[in-house]
Amino acid sequence: MVLTHPTYLWALLGLLVPLAIHLWSKKEAKTIKIGSVQLLDESNSRQSSSIQLNEWLLLLLRMLILALVLLLMAGPQWRIQHNKKQITYLVEPSLANYSSLMGLLDSLSESSQVLLLKQGFPEWEQDFELPSEPMVPQYWQLVQRMDSLASDSIVVFTRAYVEGVKSMRPKTRKKIHWVVMESDTLFEKPLLAYQREKDMELVSLQGNGQTTYFKKQTLSDGFSHAGDSLKLEVDGNMQTVPLVDLDTVHVNIMADTEFETDRQYLEASFRALSKFLDRKIQVQSVDADVENEVGLNIWLRKKKWEPKPGKWLVFKEDILSNTLIKESGQSNVYWLTSTLNTENTTQKHFTEQLLRLLDLDAAVTPLVTQYDQRQMDVAELKPNYVGEPKKKERTTLLDVSQWVFWILVIFMVVERVTAYVKRQ
Structure with a gap:
């Protein structure tokens, strides 16, 4: 097992605290003189032993829970063997109905691994439904997760939206080839309308993968408004946009x-x-x-x-x-x-x-951020390639944080049930 942040393990010294408290509480009891012990049952001694055993069990469970929390923070990863000859294909979910890409994926062999470019890298399915409001993947965060894939060569089909590139450029030992699916068609998205003294002004966002700009037009017909919203027909569909009064x-x-x-x-x-x-x-x-x-x-x-x-x-x-x-x-x-x-x-x-x-x-500003469809150049999207790994590092690292998390949940449930049953 390999740890991403092994310095967190120094906090395991904190396990000595509950152990010290437990041992300190086991100090010698006071001696009380009583008249007779004739009526004391032998079961009392067995019950006392059970209570002591139960206290040690709870102590062990609580120390294990604390240790698992620290292990989770340390970022556990497991070494697995990888296949250098295999190529893994990653597809951005928003490309699910991209006809030219579908033809390419259908031509791949059945042994080719096709995954979705999203958290967890789930497998690609033919009946995948495109979400109504597709989320832009965080590309560079996902690159850091690609080291857990079982192949050295990765081909990523993406729209490379500018919005999806945040934080510092990541480092990777994988050979990642980015294929940017450019959109030649001009998109137009109505953002909002301004109520002027004599007319309505519609503000739309227009552009393609290279440019994004505003379009303003005065509306004379084809719309209706009620309260703070405006309904208008766009490409045969009715859309509702906010209506803003242009105050002085x-x-x-x-x-x-x-x-x-x-x-x-x-x-x-x-x-x-x-x-x-x-x-x-x-x-x-x-x-x-x-x-x-x-x-x-x-x-x-x-x-x-x-x-x-x-x-x-x-x-x-x-x-x-x-x-x-x-x-x-x-x-x-x-x-x-x-x-x-x-x-x-x-x-x-x-x-x-x-x-x-x-x-x-x-x-307008938050709406522009929401519908920004500018695309990045491939050269700007590439992460930093750090070269061939050392002999010890040639195995692929699989992130096991999720497994550790569920083991932690199980131990927490067992600890709570044990404490409840024994009334500790």
Whole structure:
């Protein structure tokens, strides 16, 4: 057996604690003088022995449970012999109805091993049903599990979605060949609709495996709405998308007289954004004591700003900053790093920085993440190959954590039943 994290075994020294407590509790009992022992039955001594035996049994069970928990944390793996000549094929579940791939799989010999690219690597079945909302596999996490497969060469058929690549690039001793099944067709997914003053605007996500972008269109017919949802017909099917009201964005500016020029540049930037977005942005100058919920508060005063609720842009000069707006390290608080003029507002794209600060697409962002179908290049997807293993490591490692877990569950049940029966 091989352990992924053998340092956890040092915690086995903790088994001495329950043993010490048990032995300490077995100190010599007090002697009590009584008048007669004539009525004591011999069964008392047998019952006492049973209680002592039961205490040792419970102690052993509890120590075994603790040892199994530590073994599970150590990541047990079992060495098995592998077949270098055999090729294992892994297929991403979302490719279950991919016609060109099905023809390729049917041409393989019956001895070829075809598995699903998902946790546990279950066997491929012809009647596999494609889930309504396919989950994107975590590719690099699954690569770490591929060392438990019984062959050196692995062919992976995948869509290689960008969403499925997270954490650090893994290392593997397996020869993994990735086959990315690219999608040439253009997909379109309605995300949500905006309720404007005179019309409806539908925002859709379009793209293929290489690009993803937004498409906005004004709806004139073919839809119905009720409450906060919109129903429309897409490719002959009725779909429901959220309906969002485009409320006016309110911005409060709290400025001293010496910041008059900065206030004018800010107002001009917000007017440009309002025209570009076709959305109302109302900017007003208010006193510092005014507290109301708005999209953004701007503090242009020499007086020190104190933390307040809401989103804030606070003037704090920083001559070393290469942007006019930067994060402060506090939630919803940003620094304006310089006074504004024609040169820096143009060269440093101040209006675009304000747009990111307003975060007007907060309702769209989680939907984009959910339906992102960009694909990775094969070269970017490959893990780090560490070369041929040493003689001792040529056997394949099989993860036995699941077996250890179920043994742990059985011992826990036995311990609870024993304690209940004996009233310990």
